[in-house]
Amino acid sequence: MSASLKVEWRTSVAVTGTVVKYTAVAMAIPLVVALVYGEDLLVFGASIFCTLAAGALLERLDPDPDLGPREALLLVALAWLAVAVVGTIPYLLAGYGTESTLAHPVNALFESTSGFTTTGATVMGEISTDRHSHALLMWRQLTQWLGGMGIIVLMVAILPELAVNGADLIQAEAPGPQLQKLTPHIQETARVLWKVYFAFTVGLAVVLYGLHLLGFAPEMDLFNAVAHAFSTMPTGGFSPQSESIAAFSAAVQWAIIPFMVVAGVNFALFWHVLAGDTRDLMRDTELRTYAGAVATFVAVVFGLLYAGVAPPLEIGGTTEGTAEPALRHAAFQIGSLLNSTGFATSDFAQWGTYGQLTLLFAMFVGGSAGSTGGGIKIVRWLIVFKVLRRELLETAHPDVVQPIRLGGHVVDEDAIRGVIGFTLLYIVLFALGVLVIALDAARVGLELTALEAIGASLAAIGNIGPAFGRLGPFGSYLALPATTKLWMVFLMWVGRLEILPALVVFTGGFWRR
Template sequence: MKIRVDWRASVSLTGTICKYLSLALFVPLAVAVVYQRDILVFVVTIVITVTIGLLLERVDPDPELRPREAMLLVALSWFAVAILGAIPYLLATVGTDSSLAHPVNALFESMSGFTTTGATVMDEISTDRYSHALLLWRQMTQWLGGMGIIVLMIAILPKLAVNGAQLIQIESPGPEFQKLTPRIAETARILWAVYFVLTLVLAASLYGLHLVGLAPNMTAYNAVAHSFTTLPTGGFSPEPNSIAAFSAPVQWILIPFMVVAGTNFALFWYLVRVEPRRFLENTEFRAYAGVIAVLTGIVGVMLYGGAAPALGELGGTTEGSGESALRHGLFQIVSLLNSTGFATSDFAAWDSTAQFMLLTAMFVGGSAGSTGGGIKIIRWLVIWKVARRELVTAAHPEAVKPIRLGGYVIDEDVIRGVLGFTLLYLLVFVAATVFIVLNSARVGSSLTVLEAISASIATIGNIGPGFGTLGPFGSYLEFPMTSKLVMIFLMWIGRLEIIPVLVLFTGAFWKR
């Protein structure tokens, strides 16, 4: 068999991406200098990252990307940055009893960060246990992975911009990538500019609440840290109780930004160009808003009636309180629908009906072109229309009925891709759930079926928290290492929408 893929080109450009990743490490290094803790950790990490990047670049001094090499590059680069992102965790905890001192746990935390999953294996989240710099790096990994590492590199590296459209199509969530300008590098810069500005606005808004006395513990550090994980729909927090640690005004501020994070970022370009009709008339956005409204209404009524009797100190009570029921219901629906994973209360203690509605939100997902995970609203719309067409053609076999969305006819290749992706997604989800159940039984773990289901969907959907012991204030620490390795794989393929990674394991990809 002759290998058709020029893997050297992909490895070389992966090295370039790793080399430039080192620039992001200077931010936690600066924080380490301010707090005088873990300075050497980030200095050594920067040296290792640059060295590995330079060595990989030498594999092919003049790389040329073709379609298969582009697919390999995206998959390799995401796995490589997760490995490099784990180095600070290992260096900071060497010789300690921290859970992050184990390489698998460190890789789990790093992959969860870059893929914006938000699942954690940390034994304790506090600045007493871990430095401000290390926790900020944990937050930054989600911010870097939110809009996309490849999109960022295309915005700053001319040699990647040549094949930029294909690279972004492979990396971006959703069936189609929307090109905003004739030059792909300019599109990448616009997307990152929108992302950056929204992050700044959120950080200023959160810290503003602190300045006026409405959020005493929302310090400048916390404001920046949470803005780094809200826009990428990540969900990491330096607070062990997530957003339940903050006041109601903080929770109300975060809700619209989470809604924004689950919206196609290309739509905000139309707002900048003063074309609001293209935003408001977008079919997917309207469906997204409708799903939020319906699920929030159902969950809000449940909470008002006492579906969450065990909130306690972590969120107060919702029974009989309209504001509290609406706030907690809306927050959790938005957070899990677009895969953010923040929590204002321990929803693992809600009754089973309310939990089922949250599980439904996990399967829906955010919008294509957003930082949200899951199957995506646009795909469910296409599937619904395909199902309706099958019913019509069953009654009228001679009918020709194209699928339309937003006034446009959807190409049959796109429809086939949507159906293929959704089927693969569900098959991998089921297979992973079965493995997690059997593997936990093998080691004598008392894992429930609901916990296994939520672990599988939370990792492949890049959601983070699940139910039971995996609730928003729990962790994945007690899973066997083999299960954690499977979940690392799920987070990786889930962020890249499965096919760009799974295709690497087929002989057809490599054959001439």
């Protein structure tokens, strides 16, 4: 608890400056890519310089920053904005004087926010190495991987401290590292989870490039292997291929599925697995529910695809009566959309209404708490359903009040209120998002279908990425007006920050007392 009576915004801005400086360091990776491919070094050289300078300037606001809880809240709100802004620099510099859609500041901000929030919605016109440098495309992938690292810090350091919106449920649920308060322990916890994250990323890159070397994946060169590893583990969904994972062989598609599914699991669980204990993994309520949800949705979509009711059309080939493609596309799309990754192997925007509706429902689920996945999240749904069951019970027996249990523990009523508040706020913002997107697009004469507007709002606030119709996995958000894009930037940012920590900085109460 901070003893100060007002929010020390200078402290938050100064630490944001440090985060910005680290972002500049990360830009060394695309610089190396540019070097390897003999591309223009100036873009990332200049980007690094500008970003370092911006970070250093911000840092000077408070030479000895000491974060209280509210300063930490303000920090995360600012940090995601700040890295999204400096993340536009490479897009703007590379696009300057060209036809690139990312030369427009609003488009650049959309793409950068979409990257760092691991959303994966795109306004890039033509996505290919013919049109853009390898370095720039790798930077786009890297923003998602960095965003994923940020999520881990958010989960470990910020949300448990707040004891709101049920984020502290990770603590009750996770059999892994005890997520502590703002103490030296946090850095240790974050480092453990980062190691898990890093290990899976390297693992996927090795598997993908291995498939290439073994001849199972002609298109999956080292660049693509690293690029897709960067955007899988943060449930990001960006791809340097305009056809996403449909550009690759069936072997690649199968290989990515387990990694996508794992990206939606509480990373803290793998801490125990690494220690050789897999029993807790099997006992975890949230994990079992997640697995059950994935299996159920895959079964439904497989049925639809196999029966030819929702056939992948041009992209993804035929699935009617052919078990392997039907199962692959079902598992891939559900593995991708349920936890908010957003990759695609089939143009599901072309599927029938029923197929699209099933995917839309899967998109409402979200990943597990403690994963990089977005959305409402499994543990919150568990609480919501237990609360509804309790309300039903109390209708018949008003004098009986039962505590709600999760994995053997009684869940605190304050945490329950937080979960319910989060879920309602998510639904309200999503619904408001649909209305604003549809009306604002209509304002400039772009009439979206209901599924396009609904999908776009959910894809933004749930950090999923692709929606339906023209905003599908092989489409883009480019045609939307700038104001709609800015509204989606807001939704992506709010969604990534688990809503309450983002909205609270707009309330007078946050700044008072």
